[in-house]
Amino acid sequence: MAQVSSGGNDHTDRAAGAGASETRCIALVGPFGSGKTTLLEAILKRTGAIARQGSAGEGNMVGDAGPEARSHGMSVETNFAETDFMGDRFSFADCPGSVEFLAEMEHVLPGVDLAVVVAEDDPRKLPALQLILKSLETRAIPRVLFLNKIDKGSRGVREVLESLQPASSVPLVLRQLPIWEEGKATGFIDLALERAHVYHEREESTLVDMSDGDRARELSARFTMLETLADHDDALMEALLEDIAPDPELVFGDLVREVREGQICPVFFGSAEHGNGIGRLLKALRHEAPHVDRLRPRLEATGDGTQLRVMKTLHTLHGGKLSIARVLSGSVADGDVLQHRGGDARVSGVYCLFGQQAVKKAPAAAGDLVGLGRLDQVQTSEALADDKSFLPERTQANGAEQSFEPVLSIAVTAARSQDEVRLSSALAKLVEEDPSLHLEQSQNSGETRLGGQGEMHLRVAQERLAGKYGLTINVDAPQVPYAETIRQETSVRGRHKKQSGGHGQFGDVALTIRQLPRGEGVAFSDQITGGVVPKQYIPSVRDGVLEALQCGPLGFPVVDLAVCLTDGSYHSVDSSDQAFRMAAIMAMREGLESCKPVLLEPVRKVTLFCPSDTTARINAIVASRRGQILGYDARPGWAGWDEVDALIPEVEIGDLIVELRSATAGVASYRSVFDHMAELSGKAADLALRRAGKKAA
Template sequence: MAITSNGKGSAAGSAPRCIALVGPFGSGKTSLLEALLARTDKVARQGTVANGNTVGDASPEARAHGMSVELNIADAEFLGDRFVFVDCPGSVEFLSEMDGALSGVDLAVVVAEDDERKVPALQLILKALEARAIPRVLFLNKIDKSTRRVRDVLSVLQPASAVPLVLRQIPIWEDGLATGFIDLALERAHVYHEKEESTQIDMSDADLAREHEARFTMLEHLADHDDDLMEALLEDIAPNRDQVFADLVNEMQDGLICPVFFGSAEHGNGVSRLLKALRHEVPGVDLLSRRVLGTTSRAMLQVVKTLHTQHGGKQSIARVLEGVVSDGDTLFLNGDTEIKVSGLFSVFGQQANKIATAGKGDLVGLGRLDDVQTGDLLSFENGKIESLQVLERRNPVLATAISAKQRKDEVRLSAALAKLVEEDRSLIVSQNQTTAETLLAGQGEMHLRVAQERLAGKYGLDIAANTPHVPYAETIRSGTKVRGRHKKQSGGHGQFGDVVIEISPLPRGEGVQFSDTITGGVVPKQYIPSVRDGVLDALGQGPLGFPVVDVSVCLTDGSYHSVDSSDQAFKMAGILAIREGLPECKPVLLEPIHKVVIACPSDATARVNAIVSARRGQLLGFDARPEWNGWDEVQALMPEAEIGDLIIELRSATAGVASYTAEFDHMAELSGKAADIALQRSGRQAA
């Protein structure tokens, strides 16, 4: 492992700044992290994702799939300033990792590229930053592969951002390739060198004219929030350079603009200029404290990630907002529950290094805090804490029925699932009582696949994952009157129970009702509850093999034997009556129908509508998604059987960004071929 700082944390000196690297899948975040570490001499040689030798994406699952599936944390020092970089996955299926990280960062570097297909994914990222008021800059990566003018690329990306994307640089072109850049704030030109710092050069007359035009556009954006600058521009007075830099910093930190840098992470181009901007312009941890706690200044820590290591147990990754924390310190969870730190660690990639103390601004691992979860606040004082941030869980969009192949592993599976859910807040484990299945739900096919790989690799479990069963039910269309008699003689006391019941349908959603009209004691009062128990037991599985609902059962008559009658005999009589009577009541299959709201880019709405209709959905309409430029919400009623793998088709039709919520609405009759298919899939036969 590479050791952070000097093994003593950051209790003294300036507080490190914590920066999230975020952006769409494949935009080059992990490559940028590697370039930043190489440029700051934190690693001897810049690795590549293709070669599998980067500091980030070092877990077996990340290596296997060639993509980020979890947070990657690394620290570095540049010109005396310390930084902690948090590389966040870009796939929509792993964005919950970003959710936790954003609660503890000072600024986000949004990594994007010249690819308009990824604009909706970029908008997902920017929306999350805007909602949390996190300052941000955009790094336009892969400039060496871009075929368009930077301003044209920005016009494509701009709809994804609620605030102006403001160019801080323009490229120097040579034979169609970006060979360097012109800094619009410093008014200096630089030429790139492969994986080395750029060098300053003189500007040509053509580049000087381009610089004047682009700089004026930058100043116009800044002047929208600075009256003095606006007046200077109107009077054609050159603004003071210090004033320009102050406006760039203040307006970025206030979330009024998003400055744009560019380069090539793979070749190390533009990295030094980005580092210099971060050094001068990233706000300190005090701004984060105000975002989290308002005016409160009590010493505390914000938990951004939970890990379960194979040898070190549980670790809570936390940002120190104020104060100094040491191994063995007593902290308070959410201001009231006393906990004790058992181990303090710096984190670099996949490894942790034990340290003695950590100070303001540090991002560290706290050992064995069993009750602590991602999003929690830890304080040094007893007393209630009111956080301005709420870390919400993302709605699951795909589920699998999971089980241990060997019965002896069932307890281990439950424990491993509990740890997975602690590490990843977007995984949800639930028990379906109707189908008797354990369901693991998450954000998509790859998300669940990675979770299963961790169960197998990290916890050594041999598991089975299957498509969940749909909780069908059945009801009746007509009624009947039937007698159920249980009579058995086997020497000594026999068994005798005799009942007459009336079965009739109820309106949809009424459930099961049991009543009696017994008079004259033909069925003694003490046996009526047993009849009810038998009826309910028998309704648990009807003629089609599913629970029976929306049925009224009335006990109207019967007989008993003074010696042979018993609770068990009358319970059996109730069971026999239901089993004999239900097939005469025209049983029909019921399927659960859900109210579904699908969020998608507007240009994909027609495709989404077609998908819904092809899956037996009833379209209710669509409208613009509130506060989302260029997005719609499609509302529909859909059978649960058609929702199971819906997200796979939706993501395919929307460049991987669609999502949906589903809520049970009602049960509906299912007949004909669709019913036959449902019965066949469930292992039943059509009646």
């Protein structure tokens, strides 16, 4: 990767400060389709890391090089690349923008120094932008905003900024003004340097004289920028009040400090596709992005020695497991032994990352983002150190832990029975690579369930099973754990008698079956007196009762009832544990049929999160799925968002997320917990029974 000079058109380069030789890690984040991967490609071209800028249409970009990404034309995992700019080294992490893959971003963000938020003039993407900015703000990660596709915008940048500001809790500060010619942005004015530049297709911009009209626009916009900076600097505020031109060093110092402390979010613009605005963005990153020494306290990386944080896990087909980690302090080399919460691990190779390529490199130093080979027991988000006493107590920074509970699940089986073991291994690797996937073995149905963050998320997982591991799978909707209970009491007798030569079998029991309140489960007792059923056989009666309850008259487990053994008889020779177990089963099967069995369905308490202007639609969706709205309110800490609480039958939640996302431009989400079992009768019960392949009630 070549080092490229930026030319002499900008301000005299200022020293980047202590640690200038350290690699800085920059995340590229933003809503789906905003152009993050194209921006990475433009950066790599501008810095000389690649000879030609690729495009999504040609399928030849460094990022999104995986088969799933190219198949769907979208980022489905984080891509990494290193490059040099004016003597400074940067690692870029290009994160997916779809809400279904946001977990990728969440695991990467704690290890970066700054995030470039890529956005565009599209009001429909404002809620998605807010999701991303909220995550950055929660983690106290410095950020700048790059307004992409300036060549396609229909509004002025200040108008766009006003529409984007509600998504950010800190001021969006315009750092540039566009130069317009015939409605097209042909260049920009740098408000910090007060210089004008014209764009050149995928090349460095050049300095030009500012027209009188542009000069007036620049003075107004620059004063607005300085006013915002002065909110955090009394000296600058005093200069503005006294109408004194502030010292340039004061202005640049405030920009650096306020960006690093997260007090402002500077806004740059350009066109990644055409390579416009890239040089100005890179220079801002060079001067304003903090170094790794500011990151360490955020991750509780105290003490001396070597410390790292794992940001992503990959399983390569031929090289084994690769842990992508940021070196926070010290250095790491091939063969080093590192400590983690689960023990110790020996590094087998240190790699430089560039898209799909991983090339061995010399020992990594503080600031580097590297791949570490074969740390088999180390998981994503774990901390590593050469001294276990330096490991932080928490894996998440600033209490920003986010649980990615599944919102859509599928039941998976191998198409060929001989592939079951391979499927189990492949699924475990998928979940290790992507912790937002959830693998569960259902106790009720015995199904293997794979849960994810949406339809596309699970589709990509299936494609990886097929493409990467050569597995063909069958996919079904998970079974709903219906149950049944009884509506009336009964008394019943069961007798098991069999004679086939020699010792026979004899067991005789009398049972009473009665209802229990909902949620009480199953209770068994006995009222045997006089030894009519010997004590040693009573546990067998209980076993028979419980076995019969596993599948009631409607075909489901029976719950919320009490069974009492009241009477019986035995034979001194032919009675046995098996005989009494069978007698209990016979009695229960006959008794349950006469107790008016009724179907029970699981109902879950659901909290839905959505933009406020879509709440009415969300309420209608809930109602259409037999849901009961419990109430809704503003989502705490989220301007323009609501929380809706509801009770929804589990069978109706299956594909709920698909409809929610369709109604909210792809941003709605929910979490749910089991609440209670509810009686289901009539047509709804018949439909549920048919779906489950059971007989109608």
